[in-house]
């Protein structure tokens with residue numbers, strides 16, 4: 001489990017993080033924002049546009065291997081705008097990462113050309129990575145910099161003593177990512193971060209969380225979910241708590257008297273969702289924001 005999950009955000013931390021990011025932004029030409037493709041709304045920092053003062057941005061829709069392909073395509077279209085490139089990636093396997101540098105080249109082409117006109121033959125463009133905890137920032141940095149260096153910052157903001165990694169000729173990334181806060185004043189956001197494991201289970205009621213996840217899974221009706229637990233269409237019309245009981249029984253999770261072991265089933269359901277065993281599932285679509 002990732003220790004960045006332990007970050008507690010207080011106003012003081014946020015102010016410090018903001019200041020540090022503002023400082024680091026002065027050193028970079030572009031920002032790479034990493035979000036979770038399964039929850040592209042909930043895994044975004046709410047102040048990202050203001051924080052990055054409209055620097056050219058690459059949005060990396062990470063963990064695409066666990067997200068629904070059609071939903072990811074919709075997100076790519078929805079998030080693309082001037083000065084923003086959107087790339088689906090899977091940092092665990094490395095899929096899609098080779099498009100990062102070409103996207104930067106394209107995004108920064110005017111700037112690179114301007115340097116060249118001024119006589120600088122090989123200008124170096126610098127990029128910083130930002131994102132909320134657990135979206136895959138350190139996995140991305142380790143992969144792109146082709147080094148097995150653990151680059152996770154275990155506290156908000158970017159640690160001092162900046163180091164730069166070359167990712168390609170003329171492109172460098174800051175070794176430590178900017179760790180940003182999620183939107184906390186929204187219960188739905190908190191729940192979705194908990195479904196994906198970005199927020200620790202201990203701070204949420206696990207059974208309630210499993211029931212809320214089932215609410216969504218019943219709506220989505222992903223075949224892999226029904227098949228895994230051998231659920232009929234009629235089963236999917238049950239109240240989520242009862243459905244959780246049925247799932248428990250189907251898995252042989254019973255306690256004294258044959259009652260379903262709801263707690264065990266809740267842990268199992270969340271684990272299986274987090275491991276994408278219930279299918280490739282995206283919980284948020286563009287028009288829902």
Ligand code: G4P
Nearest residue numbers: 001002004062063064090091092133134135136137138139
């Ligand atoms: P962070 O720096 O943004 O906090 O995130 P980090 O890279 O630590 O990644 C958080 C978790 O997400 C890690 O799993 C990592 O392996 C996983 N991850 C990152 N990118 C991808 C991806 O594209 N696909 C999938 N499926 N997983 C990804 P972990 O369980 O915390 O650690 P580990 O079991 O991998 O060691």
